[in-house]
Amino acid sequence: MDQMVDCEFCGTSVSGGSAFTCTYCKGTFCPAHRLPFNHACPNIAEWRNANPGKQKVLSRKPESRIMADQKSLIAGGVLMLFLIILFVWIFRIV
Numbered sequence: 001m002d003q004m005v006d007c008e009f010c011g012t013s014v015s016g017g018s019a020f021t022c023t024y025c026k027g028t029f030c031p032a033h034r035l036p037f038n039h040a041c042p043n044i045a046e047w048r049n050a051n052p053g054k055q056k057v058l059s060r061k062p063e064s065r066i067m068a069d070q071k072s073l074i075a076g077g078v079l080m081l082f083l084i085i086l087f088v089w090i091f092r093i094v
């Protein structure tokens with residue numbers, strides 16, 4: 001039932017369930033090479049025309065990245081504070 005198929009780009013054997021078929025060249029690929037630009041798809045131009053928005057997703061705005069960094073910094077600070085409180089609480093018990 002779960003037969004193995006080889007990725008046409010790298011040759012990795014993947015189970016039929018996790019193999020991907022390219023809509024544009026009908027090739028079979030592993031999860032890492034399923035996207036047209038990952039397997040040097042001969043019909044990549046067709047894919048680009050069909051997905052104009054995908055090219056923009058790759059280049060994130062620097063402002064949003066700084067915001068994300070600040071958020072993770074705050075999250076890290078809260079976690080540290082929680083650990084300190086936890087340590088103080090443990091040492092008072094013992």
Ligand SMILES: [Zn+2]
Nearest residue numbers: 007010030033
């Ligand atoms: Zn592959």
Ligand SMILES: [Zn+2]
Nearest residue numbers: 022024025041
């Ligand atoms: Zn393809």
